[in-house]
Amino acid sequence: MTPSDVLKEYWGYDSFRPMQKDIIDAALEGRDVLALLPTGGGKSVCFQVPGMMREGLSIVVTPLIALMKDQVQNLSDRGIRALSIHSGMSRREVELALNNAAYGDCKFLYVSPERLGTGMFKSYLEVLPVNFIVIDEAHCISQWGYDFRPDYLEIGAIRDVLDVPVIALTATATEAVAADIMEKLRFREPLLLKSGFERANLSYIVRKVESKLEQLRSICNGVEGSGIVYMRHRNRCEEIASFLSSTGVSASFYHAGLDSRTRGERQARWKSGEIRVMVCTNAFGMGIDKPDVRFVVHMDLPDSIEAYFQEAGRAGRDEKRSYAVLLWNDNDRRRLLQIEKTSFPPLDYIEDIYDKLHVFYRIPYDQGMGRQLKFDLAEFAGHFSLDRAGVSYALKYLERTSHIVFEEDMEICTEVKVTVDRAMLDELAPSLPDRRMLVVLENIMRSYPAVFSYLVPIDEPLQAEKCSVTVSQYRQLLYGLSLEHVINYVPADRSTVIILRHDRLQRGNVDLQPGLFRHLKESWHTRSEAMYSYASTDEVCRSAQLVAYFGQRNAAPCGECDVCRSDGTAAVIRYVETHPGYSLEEIASFAANPAVGFPKDWAETLRVLVDSGRLDAPRVI
Numbered sequence: 001m002t003p004s005d006v007l008k009e010y011w012g013y014d015s016f017r018p019m020q021k022d023i024i025d026a027a028l029e030g031r032d033v034l035a036l037l038p039t040g041g042g043k044s045v046c047f048q049v050p051g052m053m054r055e056g057l058s059i060v061v062t063p064l065i066a067l068m069k070d071q072v073q074n075l076s077d078r079g080i081r082a083l084s085i086h087s088g089m090s091r092r093e094v095e096l097a098l099n100n101a102a103y104g105d106c107k108f109l110y111v112s113p114e115r116l117g118t119g120m121f122k123s124y125l126e127v128l129p130v131n132f133i134v135i136d137e138a139h140c141i142s143q144w145g146y147d148f149r150p151d152y153l154e155i156g157a158i159r160d161v162l163d164v165p166v167i168a169l170t171a172t173a174t175e176a177v178a179a180d181i182m183e184k185l186r187f188r189e190p191l192l193l194k195s196g197f198e199r200a201n202l203s204y205i206v207r208k209v210e211s212k213l214e215q216l217r218s219i220c221n222g223v224e225g226s227g228i229v230y231m232r233h234r235n236r237c238e239e240i241a242s243f244l245s246s247t248g249v250s251a252s253f254y255h256a257g258l259d260s261r262t263r264g265e266r267q268a269r270w271k272s273g274e275i276r277v278m279v280c281t282n283a284f285g286m287g288i289d290k291p292d293v294r295f296v297v298h299m300d301l302p303d304s305i306e307a308y309f310q311e312a313g314r315a316g317r318d319e320k321r322s323y324a325v326l327l328w329n330d331n332d333r334r335r336l337l338q339i340e341k342t343s344f345p346p347l348d349y350i351e352d353i354y355d356k357l358h359v360f361y362r363i364p365y366d367q368g369m370g371r372q373l374k375f376d377l378a379e380f381a382g383h384f385s386l387d388r389a390g391v392s393y394a395l396k397y398l399e400r401t402s403h404i405v406f407e408e409d410m411e412i413c414t415e416v417k418v419t420v421d422r423a424m425l426d427e428l429a430p431s432l433p434d435r436r437m438l439v440v441l442e443n444i445m446r447s448y449p450a451v452f453s454y455l456v457p458i459d460e461p462l463q464a465e466k467c468s469v470t471v472s473q474y475r476q477l478l479y480g481l482s483l484e485h486v487i488n489y490v491p492a493d494r495s496t497v498i499i500l501r502h503d504r505l506q507r508g509n510v511d512l513q514p515g516l517f518r519h520l521k522e523s524w525h526t527r528s529e530a531m532y533s534y535a536s537t538d539e540v541c542r543s544a545q546l547v548a549y550f551g552q553r554n555a556a557p558c559g560e561c562d563v564c565r566s567d568g569t570a571a572v573i574r575y576v577e578t579h580p581g582y583s584l585e586e587i588a589s590f591a592a593n594p595a596v597g598f599p600k601d602w603a604e605t606l607r608v609l610v611d612s613g614r615l616d617a618p619r620v621i
Contacts (some may be wrong), residue, residue, distance in 0.1 A: 001501070003021065003024050003025070003028070003050070003053065004016070005017075006049050006052050006053055006195075007045065010052065010078045010080065011045065011078070012049075013330055014044075015047075015119075016042075016045070016197070017195075018195045019035070019037065019041045019047055019193055019194065019195035019562050020042055020045055022193050022528075023046040023167070023193050023302065024045075024046060024049050024050050025034045025166055026193065027046075027047070027050040027132065027167050027187055028050050028053065028054075028180070028193060028474055030165050031165060031189070031191055032165055032166040032167075032168075032171075032182075032185070032188055032189070032191060032194045033166070033167055033168070033187075033193060034138065034167070034168045034170075034173075034178060034181055034185075034187070034191065034193070035167070035168065035169045035170075035193050035194070035391075036170060036171070036178065036192065036193070036194035036195070036197075036550070037171060037194070037610060038171055038195065038196075038197050038198075038199060038309075038313055039171045039309070039310050039313030039314060039317075043136065043169045043171070044071060045195070046167065046169060047132060047134040047167045047169070048075070048080075048108070049363060050132060050167070051107060051108060051131065051132055051134075052080070052107060054132070055129065055131065056129035056130055056131040056368075056578075057106050057108060057128065057129060057130060057131065058107065058108050058109070058130070058131055058133075059103060059109050059111055059128070059130055059132070059133050059158075059400040060108055060109065060110045060111065060118065060134040060136060061111050061113055061133070061134065061136065061152070061155060062110060062111075062112070062136040062137060062575055063112060063113055063137055063140060063149060063246065064089075064136070064137070065086050065112065066217050066267070066474065067136070067534060068084040068086060068110040068112070069084070070289055071108075071110065072110060074365060075107070076109060077361055079105055079428055080104050080107050081104070081105055081106050081108075082106065082107060082108040082109070082110065083097045083100060083101055083106050083108070083109050083110070084097070084109070084110035084111070085098065085109070085110070085111055085112070085115050085121070086110075086115065087109075087114055087115070087407065088113035088539075089460075090413070090460070090461050090462075091120070091457060091459045091462060092459065092461040092462050093461075094115070094120060094121075095120060095290040096573045097109075097126075098120065098121065098124045099124075101124075101126050102127045102129070102303045103125055105149065109128070109307040112153065113140070113149055113151035113155075114405065114407070114452065116151060116152045116154035116155060116158065117151065117277060119286050122161075122242065124160060124464050125158065125161045125162060130162050130164050130168055131164060132164055132165055132166070132510045133155070133158060133159070133162060133164055133165070133167070134166075134168075134169070135152075135155060135166065135167070135168040135169065135185065136169050136170075137170060137172040137284065137519060138168035138173070138181050138185070138498045139170045139172055139173045139177055139181065139421055140152045140167055141153065141155065141175075141180075141181055141184045141185065141515065141518070142177045142180040142181050143180070143400075143519075144177055144180055144523055145172075145173065146172070146174055146303070146304045146306040146527060147179045147306075147307075148398060148400060150400060150402055151405075153184065153211040154455075155184075155185060156184055156185060156186050159185075161185050166185050166187065168181060168182075168185055169180070171308055171309070171310055171313065172306040172307075172310050172550070172610065173531045173550070174306075174549070174550060174551065175550075175551045178192055179313035181327075181393055182210055188256065189223070189451040195254050196545040196547070196552065196555075197309075197544070197546065197550055197552055197557060199313065200558070201316045201319050201321055201322060201562075202312070202313070202315060202316050202322050202323070202324055202543075202544055203321070203322070203323045203324070203558075203560040203561055204312070204326075204542035204546070204558070204560075204561040204562070205323060205324065205325045205326070205542075205561065205562045206325075206328070206534075206535055206538070206542065207325065207326070207327055207328075207562070207564055208328055208329055208535070208536075209327055209328075209329060210329055211301055212327045212329075213240075213243060215327050215425055216229065216240070216243075216244070216250075216327070217243075217244070217247050217298065219295060219297055219325055220244060220247075220249045220277060220295075221247075221249070222293060223294050223295045223323060225276075225288065225292060225293070225294030225295070226270070226273065226276055226277070226292060226293050227276065227277045227278075227293065227294060227295040227297065228277070228278050228280065228284070228293060228296045228297070228311075228314060228315075229244075229277060229278070229280070229296075229297045229299060230249075230280060230281070230282065230296070230297070230298045230299065230300070230302075230311055231279060231280065231281060231299050231300060232281070232299075233281070234255040234256070234257050236299075237249040237253035237254065237255050237279045237280055237281065238279075238333055239254045240253070240279045240299065240535075241253040241277075241279040242291055244277055244279070246454050249276060249277055250274075250275055250276040250277065251265050251276065251278070251279055252269070252270070252278060253266075253278070253279045253280060254266050254267070254277070254278055254279070254280040254281075254283065254284040255280060255281040255283050255284070256281065256283040256408055259494065260494055261396075266278070267284070268291075268393045269443070271290050274487060275393075279489075282307065282311065285590060290314075290317070290319070290582055291317040291318035292317075292318050292320070293314055293315045293316065293317070293322065294315065294320075294322050295315055295322060295323040295325060296312050296315040296323075296325070297315055297320075297322070297325045297327065298311070298324075298325070298326050298327065298328075299327055300328070300332055300335070301326070301328045301332035301333065301335070301336055301531060302337070302531055303336070303527065303528060303531065303533065304527035304528065304530070304531055305406065305523070305527065305530050305531055305546065305549045306422075306527070307538055308326070308531065308534075309546055309549075309550075312324035312326075325472075326535060328535050332535075333532060336528050336531075336532065340521075340524060340525060342387075342529060343393050343394060344393070344397075344517070344520070344521045344524070345390050345393060345523060347512045347514060347517060349390070349394060349510060350394040350397055350398065350512055351507065351510050353386075353391055353395065353398070354394075354395040354398055354403060354505075354510050355382075356384055357373075357380075357395075357404075357498070358444065358504045360380060360383065360384075361373055363500075363504050364504065365503075365504045365505075365506060366503045366504065366565060367503050368500045368502075368503050368504045369500055369501065369502050369503045370499070370500065370585070371496075371499070371500045372412065372413075372415075372457055372497055372499050373497065373498040373499070373500070374412060374490070374493070374495045374496075374497060375416075375495070375496045375497060375498045376495075377391060377392060377496065378497070384564070387522065391601075393519045395498070396569055397512070397517070400520075401511065401512055401513050401516070402501055402514075402556045403500075403502065403510065404499060404500055404501055405497075405498065405499040405501065406496075406498055407496065407497045407498075407499070408496045410616050412457070412494070412497050413457035413459065413460070413492055414457070414458045414460050414478070414489070414490065414491055414492045414494065415450060415455040415456060415457055415458065415459060415488075415489075415490040415508075416444060416448075416455065416456060416458050416478065416488065416489055416490075417446070417451060417453075417454055417455045417456070417485065417487060417488040418441070418445065418451050418452050418486065418487050419485065419487060419488055420485075420486055422445075422452070422498055425441065425486075428484070428486060430443055430484075431484075432480075432481075432484060433480065434477060434480060436469065436473075436479050437480055437484075437486075438478055439467050439473065439479050440463070440467055440477045441481065441487075442482065443463055443466045443467055443532070444458065444463065447463065447466075455488060455490060458478075460475065460492070463516055475491070483587050527612075530549060533545075534546070534549075538562075538563055538566070539563065540553070540563060541557040541558055541563050541564050542558070542561035542562065542564075543555065543557075543558035543560075543561055544557060544558070544562055556609065557608070557609065559573035572605050572606055573585075573607065573609065573615065576606075577608075577617050587602070587606065
């Protein structure tokens with residue numbers, strides 16, 4: 001079968017979008033390929049089609065659990081077997097999925113990046129029949145990108161075991177970041193394929209306003225269909241959603257502080273159209289495939305062009321007219337400067353946070369590697385009288401330099417610590433109300449020797465099976481042991497979690513990589529300034545500004561953004577495109593009517609549009 005045959009059979013499409021076929025052909029030739037496609041450009045087809053054409057399965061690395069679940073379900077609906085493993089699964093569930101991938105007829109195995117370095121995953125690599133390694137959101141592997149994730153660096157080590165082509169995909173990478181991605185993924189030879197970043201159906205609008213709420217209300221009432229409103233801070237999401245609801249707009253809010261069930265319900269209601277507008281932080285939207293989003297509004301100035309381009313690009317994936325609106329004022333500029341200062345606290349402050357983290361959890365020097373700590377930012381900051389934002393950024397830098405893993409809203413295992421001496425257990429045994437409690441204790445002590453020293457994560461399904469009880473019964477027995485003051489019992493939960501990558505270091509021995517710190521700070525400032533320049537420049541087409549940032553030069557004016565509309569370019573384009581067989585004389589006559597909005601220098605505007613290829617040359621009289 002040809003790639004076109006596979007596309008038609010499983011996806012029902014007659015032809016590929018721009019660049020998809022080139023990317024697929026390169027992969028089928030056995031070449032490593034980095035694909036830059038705009039948000040909504042059909043990235044999944046670029047690896048799913050070649051994956052279907054080769055024996056074996058494709059490992060797909062993605063940080064987006066919502067995307068995993070959506071794509072596994074979509075593939076299943078097409079009769080294609082796919083599995084996923086991520087942080088929300090127990091050890092037993094992961095082992096079962098890996099076993100099925102190795103010995104079943106699975107075609108795609110989706111893996112979250114934090115699973116790549118685990119011993120279990122590595123132990124299966126040599127038996128998995130892998131045909132491609134796919135990396136979605138590939139910019140996350142680059143230290144110089146806007147969304148670096150240390151776990152992505154594990155991908156390079158996988159290539160030592162698997163000699164198969166890499167297909168890397170992203171919607172947002174500058175030329176420098178693209179080169180870094182290919183180096184980190186150990187490309188055998190550089191190959192960068194990218195389509196044009198223009199979105200012809202997406203109108204970019206920037207408005208400098210003092211009253212953002214009034215503008216937002218006007219947008220929601222003036223544009224039909226679903227929308228997304230992005231906020232920087234969680235506490236503003238509920239406030240803005242309430243405001244919209246009070247004006248008759250169906251709205252709700254979403255951020256990482258909500259529990260997973262609430263987030264899932266709201267996401268489903270928004271996708272179905274029951275909720276029209278979702279007010280959210282950037283925790284919402286990643287991997288959400290809703291094609292008919294008619295508008296995306298940013299109520300705050302984003303940190304970078306990359307983040308803005310990706311979030312704005314969630315509008316209009318069905319290729320119908322949609323709007324990306326950025327509302328800003330001088331206060332946003334001041335906030336960005338303040339955020340830059342807060343985001344990069346001094347290195348001695350970061351080292352102090354590292355030390356306080358171990359003090360808070362009573363972890364002595366030369367111990368702690370692998371410890372999983374349930375972390376409450378407000379409690380930690382309050383205990384030491386610290387600013388929460390500064391602590392958060394310090395922890396994120398400690399993660400970037402591989403000292404910790406900092407996971408927000410992670411599903412954490414049950415944890416247990418035995419609080420009595422071994423010698424006392426024999427004396428306590430006869431007094432336990434349920435004899436099965438002793439069996440539970442004995443299995444825990446055999447499986448987890450450190451259980452006498454500190455809280456250790458317990459694999460409940462595995463331990464329940466060893467004790468010949470159900471998981472529910474096992475939890476009841478643990479609870480009973482805690483009532484008898486034999487163990488400390490922390491039930492499974494969802495929480496922010498810190499995982500220690502190594503034993504506690506003495507002060508002065510914590511490598512915080514000063515050179516990296518300086519470079520990251522400079523890069524952040526450069527991206528922030530580019531974002532401010534985009535918002536404040538009203539003389540260059542918005543679309544042209546955005547694509548130029550990603551290295552696409554000489555883009556034609558879009559004719560639909562606020563800049564193009566203000567100079568009459570849109571009027572020229574609309575007239576020319578709706579009047580086949582036009583002449584310069586006819587255009588001049590039309591331009592004489594002031595009501596149509598033609599610019600005074602319409603002839604020069606027309607020349608630029610013709611020279612750039614946006615319009616065909618007009619007939620000469």
